[in-house]
Amino acid sequence: MSKLGVGVAAVLLSVSSVQAQEIPAYAFKNVTIHTHDGKTVEKASIVWRNGSIEAVGTNVTVPFDAKTVDGGDSLHIYPGFIDGYSEIASPDMKRDNSRVERPGEPPYDKAGIEPQRSPFAEVDFKKKDVSDAKKAGFTMAAIGLKGMMLPGKMDVYYLAGDDAQANLLESDIAQKGAFKNSRSVYPSTLMGTIVKFRQLWADASALQVKQKNYQAEPSKFSDPGRDEVLEALYPVINKEQPLFFEVDEKEDVERVIKLKNELGFNLVIVSAKQAFRYADLLKKEKVPVLVSLDLPKEPEWKAEKEKAKKDTTKVEKPVPADVQAFRDKQWAAYADYVKNLKSLYDAGLNPGFTSYGLKWKDFAKTIETLKEMGLSESDLLKSLTVNTAAVLGLNDKVGKLEKGFSASFTVTSKPMFEKKSKQVYQVVKGELNDVN
Amino acid sequence: MFKKIVLGLFVSCMMLSVAHAQQKGSVLIKNATVITAAGEDLQNTDVLIKDGIISEIGKDLKAPKGVETIDATGKYVMPGIIDAHSHLAVTRGINEWTNPVSAEVSMEDVINPNDEGMYAALAGGVTTIHVMHGSANVIGGQGETIKLRYGMNQDDLKFQGAPRTIKFALGENPTRVHGQGFGVQPRTRMGVEQIVRTTFDAAKDYKVKREAYLDEYAKWAKRKKGLEPDPVARNYRYDVINDILAGKVLVHCHSYRADEILMLMRVFNDYGVKNYTFQHVLEGFKVAPEMAKNGAHGSTFSDWWAYKFEVYYASAYNAAIMNKYGVVTSINSDSEELIRHLNHEAAKVVKYGGTSIGDAIKMITINPAKQLGIDKQVGSIEKGKQADLAIWSAHPFSIYAICEQTFVDGVSYFNRATDPDDMRLVINPEEDYKLHETAGREVDACMSGVFEFLGTATDSHSHN
Amino acid sequence: MKKLNLFLVLCFWAVTSLQAQITEKPEYGKFAITNAKIYTVTNGIIEQGFILIDNGVITEVTAGVAKLPAGYKVINAQGKSVYPGFIDSGTLLGLREIEAVPVTNDQAEIGEFTPNMRAFTAINPASVNIPVTRVNGVTTVIAHPVNGTIAGKSTLINLFGYSPDSMAVVADAALQMEWPSSGKRGFWDQRDEKKIKEDFEKTLKNINDYWEKARFYNDMMSAYEANPKGKSKPDKNVEWDAMRPVFNGSLPVVIDVNRENDILEALKWIKEHKGIKFVLSSASEGWRVADKIAEAGVPCLVGPTLRTISRSYDNYQAPYQNAGKLHKAGVMVAIRTGETENTRNLNYNAGYAAAYGLGTEEALKAVTINPAKIFGADSKIGSLEKGKMANLMITNGDPFEPLTNIETVFINGYKIPMISRQTQLFEEYKDRDSTN
Structure with missing residues (x-):
């Protein structure tokens, strides 16, 4: 999307409520609908009103009050993609190098323990990664803040305009967590971080009871006071809210699952770049997963080798045995990573998607690589839509192009994952943006 | 981008896990000098391991059906x-x-x-x-x-x-x-x-x-x-x-x-x-x-x-x-x-x-x-103990003694004769052959992770 | 606080020098070692023979039974073996007392190029580390500075004497240089490939600039000295002046280098500088390019042998086999420990090289005659031959074996007391009166 395009979209959106009253409904006709599970419906129409899809299919009569775009059989419509765990729109982490008096007893924020933080106050939808995500076909994201072991709450936002309030779909859906620690204060190690989770749970659980007691019988119990940090953990401790946890390594996944079983909370595994090593474990533990598509770089020698093969004028230099052995292992490892998402489907799981770790400029190339390495388009689309919606608990509202669902979708000039495909329109909760 | 420095973005090499799927091994080691760590060394002695446990120590032991026999004539067996x-x-x-x-x-x-x-x-x-x-x-x-x-x-x-x-x-x-x-x-x-x-x-x-x-x-x-x-x-x-x-x-x-x-x-x-x-x-x-x-x-x-x-x-x-x-x-x-x-x-x-x-x-x-x-x-080679032991080419106190095979629970986890050079279990696909990070010299193991915050320089190989 | 520290340091030195004192005097004069198995190194093994020592010098090494002239103290070595004193080709012995106490560290001057620094100057003959080393049969070591790129001159010293002057075999043994690394410096090194290459090239350029200036200085001075008439004497540059022996081929240059690529770069550089004696040191990946090192005709000071693999995919024995592989390729090999207080473990570093491919005989050469040759001291030390300095040990077996006892040690003809602070502490505490 050009800068001008962003500007236009912003203007459109800022006056959208007025527009919605002016025009009761919209429709596309003569378009190809790509459903969340990879099916295509040609010569279809889609009608939406008040932000929801009213009708979709080949057998649809476009109502008189719907402003209609005729696709002329050349436009393609995809359900809006959902980023299940995102740091887009988050400010960067503050660098705080000030020394604390006692590194063993730092204030909560120094230790990266900030579950009370809410993205709402801090998100900035003008950031470039937001427009990049929209360009990639995303219309919604569960957003959290950058941080360390407990960086704060997560909210779900539409990727419409700049106004966080207008974009907000659900607030405080989860807590964000990771095995990330400061290196200069407690906890400064992984083992410290793990036990700090335990201690926080113990402290918060106790405080919760004390507060209840005091509230009920202030004359009998002493006032335990308030602690916004521990209080923010109550919903996770009470299993009213899941903990979205960033992990890649198999060993780390084993660690966080052990914590989950010990402390009792609802866990969602996020990132999971090594999920091919532990798909069975996720299945056994019934832990939902949002997979990062941040792939390793293809080993350089691979491209060089392909090139040399094609060059008939040169004889390839033999590779020494030790180097060849190294390369064989390296390639196997590379393939494992690239087939990561597929391996989860093969294990019978329904992985969702996170943009965590991904560079948006690599998105198209990444999809291409995934498909080359055997991922079907239907599985890909499911991860980007319904699977993620299900993890977020929004599967009755978003992720499908079906009646009653949010009218959030992307319109392209060709099938989206083909080369030279361009985004023509994007509809976010009913608001039509002409990307051109 | 795929982060290079994050340790542990690795792949498992399934080969080894499969080989060790059976966690308790059985093997008969024949005719070794057995350093028991529980009394005198035993000359020309056999050690029979069954399901990860030392089941017999003696002469002329017979391997049960399906149990591998290793000839350790002239070699030394010592506790792990x-x-x-x-x-x-x-x-x-x-x-x-x-x-x-x-x-x-x-x-x-x-x-x-x-x-x-x-x-x-x-x-x-x-x-x-x-x-x-x-x-x-x-x-x-x-x-x-x-x-x-x-x-x-x-x-x-x-x-x-x-x-x-x-x-x-x-x-x-x-x-x-x-x-x-x-x-x-x-x-x-x-x-x-x-x-x-x-x-x-x-x-x-x-x-x-x-x-x-x-x-x-x-x-x-x-x-x-x-x-x-x-x-x-x-x-x-x-x-x-x-x-x-x-x-x-x-x-x-x-x-x-x-x-x-x-x-x-x-x-x-x-x-x-x-x-x-x-x-x-x-x-x-x-x-x-x-x-x-x-x-x-x-x-x-x-x-x-x-x-x-x-x-x-x-x-x-x-x-x-x-x-x-x-x-x-x-x-x-x-x-x-x-x-x-x-x-x-x-x-x-x-x-x-x-x-x-x-x-x-x-x-x-x-x-x-x-x-x-x-x-x-x-800790010793005695009947009933867990079969953790190693076979050495000579008395292990000799500088020329080379460890040939090491068993844990009767399972061989090291075999000098047959193991490949590269024994990594996990592989970072972005690791370059030549630019490989070296293990480098020994650092102050016991104090690792500390010095950077104290501004204390640690050169070369200090200990703890 | 500073003052207190200084006070503590002074106290500690006072205590140290008291403790370091070994009160038993060495014996000197005429000795006859009889009935011994003699490992001459340069003339094979004499199964039964005798050695005469007269005022510091070996005057006879002969098979059979000695007919002794009068005045010789006889050491009957029936059943024992005699070996030349071992030479460690790279240590910090005498320069560094206690690693963690900076004021006792004299191995690293400030500066990138300090060729005028002489290890000889800072050798502390009273170092407690020295007796601990020599009673294990290590009679002679290279002690070298370690700072910057050109650190200064190493010294080849005997481990007995009251002054550096009396200890020195070759006061200035070599110019010590550290090759800049073209790879990552460690896991913490976050420079990308391009930056690493740039840094390397920059450092190399600095070396070349410096080197060329020093070479020019030597030419200029030589021209002046050859015919000073009518020329004004150029000013002296102490640094470049210190490098003049390098350019006339009398002072070898020891290059400390480890990685495969770095070794290749160093060899390339060596090739460009004809007429200079070069030696590689440490060379942990020497085995990868053994043929190239052999082709360049550069000797190698290998070690420590007892180190971990440099690449995680290498065979676990690679460091043990390094010296053997280099020797097989035709490289002259010496062994170094790179140690200070535990230079006494030279025996086992050589022993590992022996056991893993070098063989006992060659390993023996690698700690005797080879380093003597490399540092131009083979007329004085490195073998048991008539006319050489009496540096030798009498043992009850193969000195590479940890169970072997070194029973008698001669250094420069002195039969040294087999005492160190460690043996003194042993004597004091082995029968401690436990009621006190």
Whole structure:
């Protein structure tokens, strides 16, 4: 999307409520609908009103009050993609190098323990990664803040305009967590971080009871006071809210699952770049997963080798045995990573998607690589839509192009994952943006 | 982008896991000189292992059907070496150095089963290691005793039934980190003692309150009438301290100087702590009679010294003197390099101080097993014990002795004749062949992760 | 605080020097070692023979039974073996007392190029580390400075004497240089490939600039000295002046280098500088390019042998086999420990090389005659031959074996007391009166 395009979209959106009253409904006709599970419906129409899809299919009569775009059989419509765990729109982490008096007893924020933080106050939808995500076909994201072991709450936002309030779909859906620690204060190690989770749970659980007691019988119990940090953990401790946890390594996944079983909370595994090593474990533990598509770089020698093969004028230099052995292992490892998402489907799981770790400029190339390495388009689309919606608990509202669902979708000039495909329109909760 | 520096974006090599899917092995080793570490060496002797257990030791044993026979004529079989002090197989930090007391952290939570250092240790005949917290704080974290079942999951490495352990540290390291580094106690050996006493006292006080609450809660829980009592939250740190005081956690204390060794024994006598081991203990030879009287064990280097001031008056004769006075003495590595030749480290104890070869063998087998509380299971070649052992081309105290095969629970995890060069379990696909990061020189293992915050330069290979 | 520190340091030195004192005097004069198995190194093994020593010099090494002239102290070595004293080709012995106490570290001067620094100057003959080393049969070591790129001159010293002057075999043995690394410096090194290459090239350029200036200085001075008439004497540059022996081929240059690529770069550089004696040191990946090193005709000071693999995919034995592989390729090999207080473990570093491919005989050469040759001291030390300095040990077996005892050591003809602070402490504490 050009800068001008962003500007236009912003203007459109800022006056959208007025527009919605002016025009009761919209429709596309003569378009190809790509459903969340990879099916295509040609010569279809889609009608939406008040932000929801009213009708979709080949057998649809476009109502008189719907402003209609005729696709002329050349436009393609995809359900809006959902980023299940995102740091887009988050400010960067503050660098705080000030020394604390006692590194063993730092204030909560120094230790990266900030579950009370809410993205709402801090998100900035003008950031470039937001427009990049929209360009990639995303219309919604569960957003959290950058941080360390407990960086704060997560909210779900539409990727419409700049106004966080207008974009907000659900607030405080989860807590964000990771095995990330400061290196200069407690906890400064992984083992410290793990036990700090335990201690926080113990402290918060106790405080919760004390507060209840005091509230009920202030004359009998002493006032335990308030602690916004521990209080923010109550919903996770009470299993009213899941903990979205960033992990890649198999060993780390084993660690966080052990914590989950010990402390009792609802866990969602996020990132999971090594999920091919532990798909069975996720299945056994019934832990939902949002997979990062941040792939390793293809080993350089691979491209060089392909090139040399094609060059008939040169004889390839033999590779020494030790180097060849190294390369064989390296390639196997590379393939494992690239087939990561597929391996989860093969294990019978329904992985969702996170943009965590991904560079948006690599998105198209990444999809291409995934498909080359055997991922079907239907599985890909499911991860980007319904699977993620299900993890977020929004599967009755978003992720499908079906009646009653949010009218959030992307319109392209060709099938989206083909080369030279361009985004023509994007509809976010009913608001039509002409990307051109 | 795929982050290059994040350690552990790796791939498993399934090959090995499959090979070791069966965790208990059976094998017959024929006609070896068997160093039992429990009496005389046995000449021309067979050792039969069934399902991971040594089932028979004798002559002319027959292999049960389907059990492999290894001809070890002219070779030596010795118990798997046990290293009572290691920092191998740990991920992201061995030192929760930030607080003078960090008893709540545990190596159990951070075992890295993919550390190639474990394979190198197996190649030196090592089968069990005590994975320890570092020495930056007075009461450090809990240790984990693991078997080198290289290729298995982190939980599968654990030595089942091994007692819990914890690291303490005295002297220069804690006083340097906290006192010198941050201006908090301890800055002196006086302060070190007070940290221990204060912590023990606070833990005992907490225990009284916590138990009173648990009693109250239990009473309330029976009927659930009215409001539950105000909780006394569980304190993970003091729980561990109380377990030490109750004898459920064995203390392994980093120590060097004679006075600090005496100090801790005094404190432990006051609080009734028993069955502990001094680690490094380079001046143990100066207070060996007192150690023996208190039943304190000593786990030391064969010859490291002079890398810091508190070890300037140390001596390679340390182990020999401690042993002479009846202290249960072991030789440890505290190093991914040294762990590969603990057999020769033990041999030096014969050279420096005239310890018998038999006693020196015990210093890397049954003695460390005693210090870790696993001597009923491992540490010697005796009927009924777990089959952790190695086959050597010559007497393991000879410099020319090469370890040929190492078994854990009767399963071969190292075979010099058949193993490939590259024994990595996990592979970072972005790793370049030539630009490969080197393991480099030994760093100050016990203090790793600490120096960058103290501005202390560590060049080359210092120890702990 | 500073003052207190200084006070402590002074106290500590006072105590140290007291403790370091070994009161027993060495014996000197005429000795006859009889009935010994003699490992001459240069003339094979004499199964039964005798050695005569007269005022520091070996005057006879002969098979059979000695007919002794009068005045010789006889050491009957029946059943024992005699070896030349071992030479460690790279240590910090005498320069560094206690690693963690900076004021006792004299191995690293400030500066990138300090060729005028002489290790000889800072050798502390009273270092407690020295007796501990020599009683294990290591009679002679290279002690070298370590700072910057050109650190200064190493010194070849005997481990007995009251002054550096009396200890020196070759006061200035070599110019010590550290090759800049073209790879990552460690896991913490976050420079990308391009930056690493740039840094390397920059450092190399600095070396070349410096080197060329020093070479020019030598030419200029030589021209002036050859015919000073009518020329004004150029000013002296102490640094470049210190490098003049390098350019006339009398002072070897020891290059400390480890990685495969770095070794290749160093060899390329060596090739460009004809007429200079070069030696490689450390060379942990020497085995990868053994043929290239052999082709360049550059000797190697290998070690320590007891180190971990440099690449995680290498065979675990690679460091043990390094010396053997280099020797097989035709490289002259010496062994170094790189140690200070535990230089006594030279025996076992050589032993590992022996066991893993070098063989006992060659390993023996690698700690005797080879380093003597490399440092131009083979007329004085490195073998048991008539006319050489009496540096030798009498043992009850193979000195590479940890169970072997070194029973008698001669250094420069002195029969040294087999005492160190460690043996003194042993004597004091082995029978401690436990009631005190």
